[in-house]
Every structure is written in structure tokens, then in C-alpha cells.
Amino acid sequence: MIQVCSQCGTRWNVRERRRExxxxxxxxxxxxxxxxxxxxxxxxxxxxxxxxxxxxxxxTAPRLPPGFRWIAVRPGAxxxxxxxRRHRGPTPRYTVIxxxxxxxxxxxGSAGPQQQAPTKPGPAVGLVRTALFATLLVLAGAxxxxxxxxxLLIINRDTLLPSLVALASVWLGYLASVAAxxxxxxxxxxxxxxxxxxxxxxxxxxxxxxxxxxxxLWAGCLVPVVNLLWAPVYVIELARIEDYYHRLRSLxxxxxxxxxxxxxxxxxxxxxxxxxxxxxxxxxxVTMVVAYLGAAVxxxxxxxxxxxxxxxxxxxxxxxxxxVSADGPERPAPAPSLESPVELEGQEPAA
Numbered sequence: 001m002i003q004v005c006s007q008c009g010t011r012w013n014v015r016e017r018r019r020e021x022x023x024x025x026x027x028x029x030x031x032x033x034x035x036x037x038x039x040x041x042x043x044x045x046x047x048x049x050x051x052x053x054x055x056x057x058x059x060t061a062p063r064l065p066p067g068f069r070w071i072a073v074r075p076g077a078x079x080x081x082x083x084x085r086r087h088r089g090p091t092p093r094y095t096v097i098x099x100x101x102x103x104x105x106x107x108x109g110s111a112g113p114q115q116q117a118p119t120k121p122g123p124a125v126g127l128v129r130t131a132l133f134a135t136l137l138v139l140a141g142a143x144x145x146x147x148x149x150x151x152l153l154i155i156n157r158d159t160l161l162p163s164l165v166a167l168a169s170v171w172l173g174y175l176a177s178v179a180a181x182x183x184x185x186x187x188x189x190x191x192x193x194x195x196x197x198x199x200x201x202x203x204x205x206x207x208x209x210x211x212x213x214x215x216x217l218w219a220g221c222l223v224p225v226v227n228l229l230w231a232p233v234y235v236i237e238l239a240r241i242e243d244y245y246h247r248l249r250s251l252x253x254x255x256x257x258x259x260x261x262x263x264x265x266x267x268x269x270x271x272x273x274x275x276x277x278x279x280x281x282x283x284x285x286v287t288m289v290v291a292y293l294g295a296a297v298x299x300x301x302x303x304x305x306x307x308x309x310x311x312x313x314x315x316x317x318x319x320x321x322x323x324v325s326a327d328g329p330e331r332p333a334p335a336p337s338l339e340s341p342v343e344l345e346g347q348e349p350a351a
Contacts, residue, residue: 003029004065030068122197123190125310131190132303135183136296142176143292149173150285153278173288180292184299191302192221195234198309202241212237228263232256235305248308255301262294 003012003019007027012019019029064070149169152161196217203210212220212234220230235252239245245252269291272284 003032006030030064120197120200122194125194128187128190128194128306129303131183131187132299132306135180135187136299136303138176138179138183139292139296139299142180143289143296145172145176146285146289146292150282150289153282153285180295184295187299188222191306192218194306195221195238199234199238199241202238206241208241225263228260232259238309242309242312244309244312248305251301251305251308255298255305258294258301259298262291262298265294266291 003014004010005012005022005025005027006029008022008025010022010024012022012029014029014032018032021027022029149172152165152169155161156166196214199212199217200210217234219226220234221227232252232255236245239248239252265287269284269287272280272287275281275284
């Protein structure tokens with residue numbers, strides 16, 4: 001089997017074993033020829049006439065025998081298949097100058113058929129403020145009633161109280177508790193209604209759907225013990241969607257802590273209200289005073305959080321971006337002096 005070198009043209013007898021490189025010039029060997037001359041047993045080379053060795057300089061490509069041709073092959077892996085470019089449509093054009101960036105959002109009510117349904121209005125701000133103030137007064141009055149009752153208990157240790165005074169102190173405590181419970185309940189309902197309306201308006205203003213249903217908001221704010229976790233979460237979500245959380249964060253956390261402590265004291269006062277001995281009744285009376293005072297402080301903290309939201313309407317952004325020159329804030333123009341002319345240059349003075 002004969003293989004011809006593609007560089008120097010030497011014919012090599014490879015003896016039934018195909019080779020790749022020429023031993024003389026290290027050129028590539030072409031495909032084997034099956035009809036070559038018989039090999040010389042002494043040298044392992046063809047017995048026919050030898051082709052002279054190639055000169056020192058690289059020769060031109062030799063003439064290929066019949067049946068062979070040069071094929072240019074790109075080195076390396078095959079090139080990736082070129083995908084046709086997708087048509088992206090015409091170039092966008094604008095009838096007005098686009099005003100993207102730091103601008104105030106203006107609610108332009110669209111009169112189309114897909115107009116959003118108006119949100120339900122919440123309770124009036126004045127009504128909520130009045131309810132908070134009235135609840136604060138009722139809780140302070142209830143604490144004062146139980147202080148008076150504790151004073152009567154101290155007097156009763158040495159002196160027997162008239163039956164009318166004792167009966168009045170007992171019923172006055174019951175009435176104060178019922179009044180405090182009603183005031184807190186009414187105020188809680190008003191606050192939850194305000195929170196639902198405020199969240200709906202805030203999410204509508206930013207163009208997002210309300211993630212919480214009304215049932216979830218009512219249950220999370222009014223169910224005892226459960227509201228200790230979910231009600232502050234709803235308030236924090238409202239502060240974040242209005243971009244006001246960084247200003248109200250400390251106020252909300254303080255209100256949350258006061259509310260948890262007040263609820264714990266109230267639960268302890270209710271648990272110890274079934275005492276029948278004199279010392280147990282006295283201890284429960286002191287606990288009720290502390291519980292009503294703690295509830296009053298919690299209502300006051302709630303009022304502060306409410307006022308923190310009401311200082312900024314939903315439609316008015318927290319920050320207003322203005323254009324400032326690169327040199328720094330604009331300075332007010334100096335007042336014109338009396339010596340400088342009032343008229344513009346090139347114009348006659350007014351008559």
C-alpha cells in the first residue's frame with residue numbers, strides 16, 4: 001500500500017498500515033494507493049524511481065494524481081448555524097416628549113370602558129379622632145374608678161362601709177368596664193374600616209391589586225391575640241406601599257410593643273378577677289388600674305400612628321423632586337438696587 005506525501009511528493013510503502021505524516025518532511029500523507037509498485041524488501045521503499053528530496057525552501061503544492069483534489073477546511077469546530085434576525089417591528093415614535101424618570105404621579109382618570117371601580121370611602125378622619133379621644137377619656141375614667149374602689153377597700157379594713165357605698169363602688173366598676181369595652185370596640189371597628197379604605201386607595205394609586213381580602217383584614221385586626229401579629233403587619237405594608245415606612249418605623253414598633261404589653265396585663269387582670277378573698281380582690285383592683293392605664297397608653301400610641309399617616313394624603317408623594325443646577329442649590333437673585341435702571345437695555349423709559 002503506497003501513500004504519497006502532499007508536500008515533498010515522496011511515495012511511501014506503508015505495508016498495509018496507513019500513516020498520517022511523512023518521515024522525511026513531516027508533511028501530511030494522502031490517501032493510500034492500492035495499485036503502487038511492489039515494495040523493496042531491503043529499504044521498505046518503492047523499487048521504482050525515487051523523487052528527489054525537496055529543497056530547503058518550501059516548494060509549491062505538487063500536482064495531485066488523478067482522483068484527488070484540494071479541499072479547504074476551516075480549523076476547529078464547525079461554525080454555529082446563523083439564525084435569521086427576528087423582525088422587531090417599526091421604530092417607536094412619540095407624539096410628545098417622553099417624561100420618564102423622577103416625576104410626580106398624577107392620577108388622570110380615564111373615562112374608558114375599563115375604568116376601575118371607585119374604592120369604598122372609609123370613615124371620616126374627624127370621627128376617628130373623636131373616637132380615639134373619647135376612648136382615651138373612658139379608659140382614664142375607668143382607671144380612676146378602680147383607684148377609688150381600692151381606696152374604699154383600704155378604708156373598709158378598719159371601718160365598715162355603708163351598704164349603699166359598697167354597692168355603688170361595685171356597680172360603678174362594672175359600668176366602667178362595660179363602657180371601656182364598648183369604647184374600645186367601636187374605636188377598633190372605625191380604625192379597621194379606615195385601614196381597609198386607606199390600603200385600597202394606596203394600592204390603587206400605585207396601580208397594584210390589594211393582596212389582602214377584606215375578611216382577612218377584619219379577622220386579623222379584631223380577633224384577640226391574633227391581631228397582635230397581623231394588625232401591625234397590615235400597617236407596615238401600608239407604610240411601605242406609601243413609601244413612608246422609614247419615617248414611621250420607630251412609631252409603629254413602639255406602638256406594637258406597648259400594645260403587646262397592655263394585652264398581657266389585661267389578660268392577667270381578667271384571669272385574677274375571679275378571686276374571692278380580700279387580698280385577692282385588692283390585688284386584682286390594682287391590676288385593673290394598671291391594665292386600664294396601659295390600654296390608655298396603647299390608644300394614645302395608636303392615635304400617634306394614625307396621625308402619622310394622616311399628615312400625608314395618599315395622592316401627595318413623600319418626596320418632591322426638583323431640578324437643581326450642577327453647581328449647587330439655586331441662590332435667590334439679588335434685589336435690584338435703586339441705581340440700576342428698571343427698563344431693559346435698548347428701550348425708552350416709561351412716561
